[in-house]
Amino acid sequence: MKHELSVMMFSWEFPPRVIGGISPHVYFLSKSLARNGVKVYVVTCDFPDTPAHEVIDGVEVYRVDSYKNPAPDFATWVYLMNLNMQREAAAIVNKVADKIDVFHAHDWLVATACIGLKHVFRKPLLTTMHSTEIGRRDGLHTDTERMIHETEAWLTYEAWRVICCSNYMVSHVKWAFGLPEDKLAMVPNGVNTSVYEGIEKENLKEFRAKFALPEEKIVLYVGRLVYEKGIHVLINAVPKILEKVNAKFLIVGNGYMKDQLLNIARSMRLEHKILFLGFVDEATLVKLQKCADVSVVPSLFEPFGIVALEAMAAKSPVVVSDTGGLSEIVEHDVTGVKVYPNNPESLAWGITKVLLDENYSRYVSENAYRKVRENFDWNRIAEQTMQIYRAVLGEYSKSFWA
Amino acid sequence: MHVIIFSWEYPPRVVGQLAEYVRLLAAELVKNRVDVHVVTYHDFLTGAVEEPDGVKVFRVANPVRTHVGILTWALTLNQEVERAAASIYYQVGKQVALVDVHDWHFIPAAVTLKNAFGLPFAYSVESLEDHRAPPANTPYSMSIKSIEWLGFYEAQRVCVKSEWMRDEIVRIHAVPKGKITVVKPKANSWIRDILAMYKSMAGGAGKN
Numbered sequence: 276m277k278h279e280l281s282v283m284m285f286s287w288e289f290p291p292r293v294i295g296g297i298s299p300h301v302y303f304l305s306k307s308l309a310r311n312g313v314k315v316y317v318v319t320c321d322f323p324d325t326p327a328h329e330v331i332d333g334v335e336v337y338r339v340d341s342y343k344n345p346a347p348d349f350a351t352w353v354y355l356m357n358l359n360m361q362r363e364a365a366a367i368v369n370k371v372a373d374k375i376d377v378f379h380a381h382d383w384l385v386a387t388a389c390i391g392l393k394h395v396f397r398k399p400l401l402t403t404m405h406s407t408e409i410g411r412r413d414g415l416h417t418d419t420e421r422m423i424h425e426t427e428a429w430l431t432y433e434a435w436r437v438i439c440c441s442n443y444m445v446s447h448v449k450w451a452f453g454l455p456e457d458k459l460a461m462v463p464n465g466v467n468t469s470v471y472e473g474i475e476k477e478n479l480k481e482f483r484a485k486f487a488l489p490e491e492k493i494v495l496y497v498g499r500l501v502y503e504k505g506i507h508v509l510i511n512a513v514p515k516i517l518e519k520v521n522a523k524f525l526i527v528g529n530g531y532m533k534d535q536l537l538n539i540a541r542s543m544r545l546e547h548k549i550l551f552l553g554f555v556d557e558a559t560l561v562k563l564q565k566c567a568d569v570s571v572v573p574s575l576f577e578p579f580g581i582v583a584l585e586a587m588a589a590k591s592p593v594v595v596s597d598t599g600g601l602s603e604i605v606e607h608d609v610t611g612v613k614v615y616p617n618n619p620e621s622l623a624w625g626i627t628k629v630l631l632d633e634n635y636s637r638y639v640s641e642n643a644y645r646k647v648r649e650n651f652d653w654n655r656i657a658e659q660t661m662q663i664y665r666a667v668l669g670e671y672s673k674s675f676w677a
Numbered sequence: 678m679h680v681i682i683f684s685w686e687y688p689p690r691v692v693g694q695l696a697e698y699v700r701l702l703a704a705e706l707v708k709n710r711v712d713v714h715v716v717t718y719h720d721f722l723t724g725a726v727e728e729p730d731g732v733k734v735f736r737v738a739n740p741v742r743t744h745v746g747i748l749t750w751a752l753t754l755n756q757e758v759e760r761a762a763a764s765i766y767y768q769v770g771k772q773v774a775l776v777d778v779h780d781w782h783f784i785p786a787a788v789t790l791k792n793a794f795g796l797p798f799a800y801s802v803e804s805l806e807d808h809r810a811p812p813a814n815t816p817y818s819m820s821i822k823s824i825e826w827l828g829f830y831e832a833q834r835v836c837v838k839s840e841w842m843r844d845e846i847v848r849i850h851a852v853p854k855g856k857i858t859v860v861k862p863k864a865n866s867w868i869r870d871i872l873a874m875y876k877s878m879a880g881g882a883g884k885n
Contacts, residue, residue: 343823344820344823344824344827345816345819345820345823346748346816346820347746347748347815347816347817347820348745348816350745350749351745351746351748351749351752351820354748354749354752354753355748355752355820355823357752358752358755358785358788358824358827361785361789362785362788362789362792363792365789365792365793366792366793368793369792369793369795387752387753387755387756390756391755391756391759391760391786391789392789392793394756394759394760394763394764395759395763395789395790395793395794396793397763397767418743418744418745419745421743422741422743422744422745422749425740425741425742425743426741426753429740429741429753432740
């Protein structure tokens with residue numbers, strides 16, 4: 276079948292390999308593009324018991340052996356993984372019947388593979404910048420951080436267009452790398468609402484009982500346990516919340532701060548109130564989001580904030596810190612509660628307010644659900660992305676590479 | 678015959694013996710009517726220049742200035758090596774016969790060009806990590822060794838300067854002996870031997 280457009284996406288994570296928000300993003304974007312008639316190839320890292328090549332709803336997924344070379348540290352591993360990714364992608368480009376029209380890189384983690392392929396095959400490169408090192412670390416403090424920052428700058432330099440998922444990220448990326456305005460495009464992140472359909476909170480009593488007592492409200496955090504996500508702010512807010520309302524805090528995700536956070540919970544003698552669940556599978560996560568009496572996103576730096584959207588799709592009221600993409604997703608007192616970033620008192624206030632006022636909680640969660648369905652639909656996002664591809668290919672067709 | 682030579686050192690940037698060897702090799706190849714394109718690294722001399730002895734030299738710099746080790750430096754630099762090599766490839770109407778890559782630094786670029794263009798490469802070995810940093814069992818050395826191994830695996834020919842080195846490569850990396858050509862730099866037949874190896878490789882080149 277001849278396609279109007281074909282794109283090769285690069286991402287270091289793709290389901291079932293899920294580390295952060297890029298994995299679901301690339302998964303749904305690819306599927307929606309395929310549904311709209313685009314031929315999509317995804318090149319990503321391998322995962323145990325997952326095939327090296329499979330077709331998922333029309334999307335050709337290639338998984339590269341990403342631990343082939345021993346590496347002394349994470350950043351070096353990334354570049355070595357890119358070596359293998361580039362090598363296999365070059366062979367795939369040669370092998371596939373449809374020629375590739377554009378390369379699309381998701382974050383610096385696939386930068387070097389994509390930059391090389393752009394020049395070797397002379398096809399336009401686009402990138403979606405999901406985050407930045409300077410934002411994640413709140414500045415550049417080490418050589419590793421500077422190196423990653425410079426790799427990001429290089430990727431945005433080589434890219435024909437730089438896509439960001441929020442207006443906040445557009446201005447942040449523009450500032451961080453000194454990019455011209457017309458190189459940037461905003462396409463929001465989407466959320467898959469269908470996984471939450473047909474699951475009713477009332478039918479989850481047995482499931483809920485595994486995590487909390489019937490009289491306990493469930494406060495849910497979903498995210499990596501890293502500084503930028505502000506999970507420590509939530510842990511610090513726990514005693515203040517417990518003064519007003521009986522609740523269980525469920526923490527989903529892993530990260531380098533885990534041991535530190537466990538120690539804090541232990542020293543506060545709140546181990547019975549804060550459950551660290553680690554990484555959970557998709558089905559469990561969906562049920563947890565359905566059960567949550569409030570979902571909290573306390574990030575200090577948040578380019579977009581997909582977990583807030585997921586919670587809204589699950590009809591769970593959200594409390595988010597007023598920063599980055601979260602500021603654009605949530606309208607205070609209408610679709611959720613916004614609190615001051617890095618402020619446990621403010622966060623405790625927001626969570627307590629939602630937990631104690633059921634009418635308010637229902638009101639914001641219903642508004643939020645409506646907003647998500649209207650504005651963050653993957654089909655619409657795929658169309659916006661295709662428009663960018665077409666615009667780039669139009670400009671490319673006039674270049675000497677064409 | 679267009680030949681692209683990759684070397685991480687080339688005059689005026691001299692690190693060890695390799696720079697002078699590659700300079701001489703390129704100059705001798707030009708005398709034998711080979712179109713020689715050298716892709717190399719320099720901190721600030723960038724772009725393409727024609728050297729006095731008729732060698733076309735492409736010097737690339739690393740767009741990433743801060744590094745945590747030679748590995749990240751080499752791996753990022755490879756993209757610029759690919760950019761230069763691809764420019765040569767398209768400029769000469771895709772008529773490049775082969776790539777001759779000296780030591781491990783630019784193996785990744787050679788591997789990508791092979792997979793992308795069906796362009797064969799020779800891996801010319803000046804030295805091995807096992808000899809540079811014995812016992813070569815730190816994470817750094819093992820990583821570099823894995824790139825050397827990739828080079829041996831993907832190369833069409835391995836070119837060494839002594840029988841001793843050939844046997845070391847067989848011993849350390851389990852490369853089939855028949856894949857390795859010994860060409861002695863001091864021999865009178867040196868450049869003829871190199872040309873013979875190039876010609877044997879170019880014959881098998883797939884083109885797209």
